[in-house]
Amino acid sequence: MSTILFGNNKGGVGKDVGAAGAYHAALARGLPMPTLIELETRPRLAQLYPEAVTIPVDVPSPETLYANPDSAYAALDKAGELWAQASLSITSLGANMTSAVLAWSASQGPRKVLNRPDVVFCVMLTMNRHAMAAGLEALFDIGEILPEAKRVAILNDVHAAFMEGDQFLAKRLEEARGNGTPIEVLRLPRCAAPAWGYAQNLGTLEQIANLEPEALIKLGLPEGPVRRSLPIIAAWISDSLIGPMGTLLPAETASKRQKSK
Secondary structure, eight states: OEEEEEEOSSSSSSHHHHHHHHHHHHHHHTOSOOEEEEEESSOSHHHHOTTOEEEEOOOOOHHHHHHOGGGGGHHHHHHHHHHHHOSEEEEEEOTTHHHHHHHHHHHTTTOOTTOSTTEEEEEEEOSSHHHHHHHHHHHHHHHHHOTTSEEEEEEETTSSOOOTTOHHHHHHHHHHHTTSOOOEEEEEOOOOOTTHHHHTTSSOHHHHHTOOHHHHHTTTOOHHHHHHHHHHHHHIIIIIIIHHHHTTSOSSOHHHHHHHO
């Protein structure tokens, strides 16, 4: 049983992209079919991946909470069942859901289904000030509430590139470590292809990597930038996204260990 979560209370930091990359990495490696999950107010990943499980996280009304205070955790209880049952699950946490998952985990007492060494809690960091602050806070809280889980800070260059050897960032990550194990760092470089912003809305990562130029040209984009973009996009998906996200996957699944005995 392995669980990978992509979080940060801020939206627009790349959680869906990271989850999709890990999902395709698992498929490419031939692991048992991963369960792709999103905790969102409305389907996002499921619009591209019909097999994804969307768990709605609508805020209960005051009347509902008064009648049943525990209803605030209903969506997370459902997610917890999937995390506990799936041999491999990959989850994208919607805006503000990272803190909700941690509060839910703390409320479980000794039964913290995410407090395991085979849980990888990835926090997306960008150069946006608010996203950085929220992400570092989440990394610290994960170490306090789920000390057995592995923490990974994913540096997403989507807004601006992180500088190599950034000592300020290294200090902040060391502070976020708290009393837990070291925080691992993974880099997600920005896709520099001119047409990437249009292409990423046209299907799954596999479909995007195999786009024909006409799919973008018919949107009114100039042919030259389109044809130059597609090889860059395909290489970025393979080498800069799926490749690095593949390092988050378990080296060997329980089912494979059992077969080898």
